[in-house]
Amino acid sequence: MALIVQKYGGTSVGNLDRIRNVARRVANSYDDGNDVVVVLSAMSGVTDNLLDLAHQASETPCKREMDVLLSTGEQTTVSLMAITLQEMGYKAESLLGFQADIQTDDSAGKARIMTIGAERIKTLLEARKIVVVAGFQGMDSAGNITTLGRGGSDTSAVAIAAAIKADSCEIYTDVDGIYTTDPRICDKARKLEKISYDEMLEMASLGAKVLQIRSVGFAKKYNVPIHVRSSFNEEVGTMVVNEDSGMEQLLVSGVTLDKNEARITVKRVPDQPGVSAKIFSPLAEKGIQVDMIIQNTRSDGETDLTFTVTKTDFREAIEITKRVAEKMGGKEVLVADDIAKVSVIGVGMKNHSGVASRMFQALADENINIRLITTSEIRISCVIDERYAELAVRVLHDAFELDTL
Ligand code: ASP
Ligand code: MG
Secondary structure: OEEHHHHHHOOOOHHHHHHHHHHHHHHHHHOOEEEEEEOOOOOOOHHHHHHHHHHHOOOOHHHHHHHHHHHHHHHHHHHHHHHHHHHOOEEEEEEOOOOOOOOEEOOOOOEEEEOOOOOHHHHHHHOOOOOEEOOOOOOOOOOOOOOHHHHHHHHHHHHHHHOOOEEEEEEEOOOOOEEEEEEEOOOOEEOEEEEEHHHHHHHHOOOOOOOOOOOHHHHHHHHHOOOEEEOOOOOOOOOOOOOHHHHHOOOEEEEEEEOEEEEEEEEEEEEOOOOHHHHHHHHHHHHOEEEEEEEEEOOOOOEEEEEEEHHHHHHHHHHHHHHHHHOOOEEEEEEOOOEEEEEEEEEHHOOOOHHHHHHOOOOHHHOOOOEEEEEOOOEEEEEEHHHHHHHHHHHHHHHHHOOOO
């Protein structure tokens, strides 16, 4: 008998039929003798609708009230789930974030979980009740309702699993696991049996949106194994766990694609100390995150600086950069948003050489020009022209033989 946290996403609880379906799964696990805590998202689309309503009511809705509003999506699903379970003859009780004693900091809309007082959940479990907790929400020290940022129910589930020392944390979603790449782009994509926290962190931040990235950080810190699987079938999904020696034998575990960045080049600024600081400080002050940077020094005492920002920040970044470049005597600012970033990820890179060269060769063989490169210990990313994005993903998937491993 185990202590299990099961989290179901918006599609899995999207209507009453699906809620009944989830309730049966929960009940099966309970009937097997397990203690079950269920964490739920809002029905799919509901959080977006609430956001939309608030923005119709005001262009700049107050963040505190936004959190009061957004948290209602999960309030709806947990109560409906408890009612459904009771109707099926089970003892179930729903808890909102504050009732489950999920304490957060006070950054409305993107609050971080500080502590969870597991007592109330434990007491209910001891009475053999199924506990249904609202994901995505908590309470700050002043007693205000807070929310954890989009996709935050994943983090609620992992944090609760850590707090009650659950044996496993199952994240049920509308895909049946983590794939070597996006199956919609590459039909040879294969479901991974397991993946390390660090690889998952790289994948999540690069646009594989299965888990909220913060939940993976949490899982790593508290060593909570996550089982990502589908709520629509019984198949085993993908385990997200600590790195083990078997994982290092693979060179690469996955290929990701991110079309959400845009590129800015400042041509011919003086090659002097302080130039980068002058360009990047004003961007940082506006909260604009710069991802990749390269500098090409010319022979004439000048240099070209190229960097990427997200498409959302692109316009503002162009304005700021033009202003700064002009002041510094920069000759030209070039911009492009038809770019894509392809990355290969794998903990095996730490101990194997030749991954980068294999990646570059595979792209070269298809005549795909690499415009920017960045790396981390377990990732190599290349910016290429957007029109080659899907091709590049397939080529790299083949080059690292990801379909056969
Ligand atoms: N309902 C929230 C959202 O849509 C939280 C979640 O689903 O995890 O972002
Ligand atoms: Mg989600």
